[in-house]
Amino acid sequence: LTRPVHLGMVERHADEAAFLWSRRDLAARSPAFDLASLAELDGRLEANLEGLVLAGEHGLAAARSALERASRRGGDTDGELFTVAHVAAELGDRASLSAALALAEVARPAARPVVSALAWLSEGAAARAVNDLCAGASPWLLRVVLGARVARRDDPGDLLLVALSSPDVPLRARALLAVGELGRRDLAPEGWGA
Numbered sequence: 001l002t003r004p005v006h007l008g009m010v011e012r013h014a015d016e017a018a019f020l021w022s023r024r025d026l027a028a029r030s031p032a033f034d035l036a037s038l039a040e041l042d043g044r045l046e047a048n049l050e051g052l053v054l055a056g057e058h059g060l061a062a063a064r065s066a067l068e069r070a071s072r073r074g075g076d077t078d079g080e081l082f083t084v085a086h087v088a089a090e091l092g093d094r095a096s097l098s099a100a101l102a103l104a105e106v107a108r109p110a111a112r113p114v115v116s117a118l119a120w121l122s123e124g125a126a127a128r129a130v131n132d133l134c135a136g137a138s139p140w141l142l143r144v145v146l147g148a149r150v151a152r153r154d155d156p157g158d159l160l161l162v163a164l165s166s167p168d169v170p171l172r173a174r175a176l177l178a179v180g181e182l183g184r185r186d187l188a189p190e191g192w193g194a
Contacts, residue, residue, distance in 0.1 A: 007058060013051035014062040017086075018070070018079030020045040025078065025112065049120070052083070053090045060096055063087045067100075078113040085117035089129040097129065101141065111144045118148030126152060134159060139168035146171075150178045160187065 024041040027033040052059030067080035081104055088096035104114045118129055126148075133145050146163055149156040156163075156178065163175030164187065179187045 007062070010052065010055045010058050010062045011065070013048045013055070013059065014066040014080075014083060017045060017048040017052060017063070017083045018066055020048060020079075021082045021113070021116065022076065022079035025116070046120075049083070049086060049090075052087045056091065060084070060087050060091055060093060064096065077107070081107075082113040082117045085114045086120055089118060089121055090125045092125070092128060094132060097132075101133075101144070104144075105138075105140050111140070111147065114144050115147035115151060118144065119151035126154070130154075139166060139171040142166075143171050143174045146174055146178055150181050153182075155182075160184070 020041060024038065024045060027038055027041060052063055055062070063080070063084045067077060067084050070077040070080045081100060085097060085100040085104070088094075088100055100117075101114055104111055118126065121129060130145055130149065133141055137145065142159065142163060146156055146159055149159065160175055160178055160182075163171050164179070166172050166175070176189075178184075
């Protein structure tokens with residue numbers, strides 16, 4: 001059975017998800033928001049993301065369309081980038097996820113939207129995406145994956161060890177931050193935390 005898709009509602013989910021993620025991103029760093037307010041934003045964001053995922057290819061198309069519209073307007077596209085990356089990863093659409101990540105690497109080297117998109121994934125989608133992304137990945141992409149794993153409180157395993165010994169300074173710095181975030185004293189440089 002296929003269920004009918006109301007395209008206008010799907011487009012609204014894409015716009016709302018992008019807006020809510022941007023609002024939540026600011027709220028998470030603002031002292032004016034408490035945990036209850038963040039939880040309310042999270043619930044609304046999750047509902048819109050679920051609507052997009054349930055719409056399947058129509059949901060991904062709506063998210064990509066919202067990103068294209070936002071790009072044409074200029075300015076911030078972080079919320080739209082988050083939405084495309086999240087929906088593509090949930091649906092297992094490697095080509096769309098790769099395109100979103102390539103855009104993020106050029107446009108937003110700090111990578112917060114895509115780290116967040118991967119951190120919000122369901123367990124199965126997260127495991128699939130992380131495995132796909134780590135194979136032959138650039139240092140930037142390894143930073144993204146490491147950030148998402150830490151945000152999910154997943155053990156990064158060998159990725160953390162590889163990152164700690166990487167010649168890429170930003171990747172090594174992210175790995176050291178992960179050591180602290182995860183409380184991995186066994187991996188902390190000698191003399192730290194003494």
